[in-house]
Amino acid sequence: MSIVCIGEMLIDFVCTDKDVGLVAGANYIKKSGGAPANVAATIAKLGGATQLLGAVGKDPFGQFLIDKVAQFGVDTSGVAQLSTPTTLAFVSLAENGEREFVFNRGADELYAISRPLADVLKPNDILHLGSATALLGGELGKAYQEITDFAQTQGNTICFDPNYRIDLWQGRDAEFKSLCEAYFAKADIVKVSDEELTFLSGSQDYAEGCAYIHQYGVKMVLVTLGAAGCFISQNGENRIIPAYKISAVDTTGAGDSFIGALLYKIAELPKTEAFYADSIDECIAFAGKVSGLVCSKIGAMSALPSLQEVEAMHFEVHSSK
Template sequence: MKVVCIGEMLIDFVCTDTNAGLVNGVNYVKKSGGAPANVAACIGKLGADVSLVAAVGNDPYGQYLTEEIKAYHVNTDFVSTLPMSTTFAFVSLADNGEREFAFNRGADEQLCLSDAAIEQLTDDAIVHLGSATALLGGELSASYLRLATAAKRKGNIICFDPNFRIGLWQNREEEFKAKCEHYFALADIVKVSDDELVLLSNETDMQKGCQYFHDLGVKIVLVTLGPKGCLISHLGQQTLVPAYEITAIDTTGAGDSFIGAVLFKMSKTAAGDHFYREQIADFVAFAGKVSGLVCATIGAMAALPTLAEVEAGTFIVKK
């Protein structure tokens, strides 16, 4: 089964002055980025059929991004080149790999899909909605919703990652939550961090927080817990899959590679009568390996491993 990822593809300018922050940072490295693009690149490099739906500018950065994503075996038939600048994100890193973001939006918000394109994209697909910018308005927001609605109507598997960014939603958290709730009602799978779980469900208890999503119709909730691993909630039954021992250098793209690896496994496996209940823990353990490898190197895409590299990787499971 193919996977379709929709949303921003952008340039990450990563500050190499650790702990300087965006205010004091001086030195930056250009990297390919954008959450949906990272997810698509992960899936493509692991070896599954994946398409990216995005828009870049008619500038050297847009050309660079399109050529770069093709190198990860991603179908770019639905990547538009528009007469404006490509979107940028500036990222600073701390010693523990955590990040600070600032966005300069450009072409990504003008993505516009035709009805014919949506019908083609939702032909037997897993649709991943993981854009950090798609709920902000503009043509992208409209196309995002139309694709999600068509995917639900046609019985596609839908995965939603809210990808909350404080730099985009400062003092507008309630608006963000309201917009997300519509997508939770469409989704089969939701991936959130532990902080996002509290923000979106208004629950500090994880079991109650997961139940909020299940009550809206979500079958699988994946709560990433950083070094503690991932909590799986499958229709209310919870399992904790521990993380792998790593030295985090850059967590940019860690969540994207994690959900990309899960979707890679799902694309190769029939959902069955119980919607991956027997397989999901193994999928998450595999995704933990992929995410661990990504965190150990700077750059969300540059760090992505092949399937052979994941299978050959040596990790120590945290107890």
């Protein structure tokens, strides 16, 4: 079983000047990124099978990205290299690890699936939709919808992460919500942050917010709560799986590594009538460990741990008191 991830690959230029923002920041380091690429790299680093679909430019940045994810063991045969420059993102970090983004969009928008869908997505594969840019439209948006409709027809498990970026959707909130609702109606698993849940549902109550998403037929809703852990809603039951104590340095890629690690664990399990309910707490706890380790270092992919590193690390549960 493979996990197929579709969406942007990009370069994160991370400002190393803390608490000054992108206006005053002067020093940057180059990091590989893009939410789907981060998820795929997480899965491959842990030892799982994964394929990445997306587009980069025929430039040094594009080649760097292909080489980088391939080093993790990601199948990059579905990555196209186009004449349009590679997409770039500029990121500043505050002392608490929170971020400020500016996107310079390029080749990712022009990705189109060039092979028969049956060759790209096998019946037992998991499809992960976690692109921050695919809902903006363009050829990538068409490919996103095309493979999702095929996956739904074929019976693949579909995971959707809205990955809301305020800078990409200024003045278009209603459009973003409408697009998310269309993908909720096709997804089995939805992962959102607590801020995204409130934004999309209009409720600050986790259970109410999850009920809003469940009404579209979603089987499992995961709400990441940072240091408070993960709120899970499934089969009419709600609970919080606590996080682990970490010293946050950079939260870039935290959510991506969380869902990547979760899908890695789910891919090892048989899909039962209860939709992984018997094992999901253990899967979420594992994903929390991976995400915590990623937050303790700078960079999304460069901070990814191996399975051996996760298993060798001692973790202490974060107390909510």
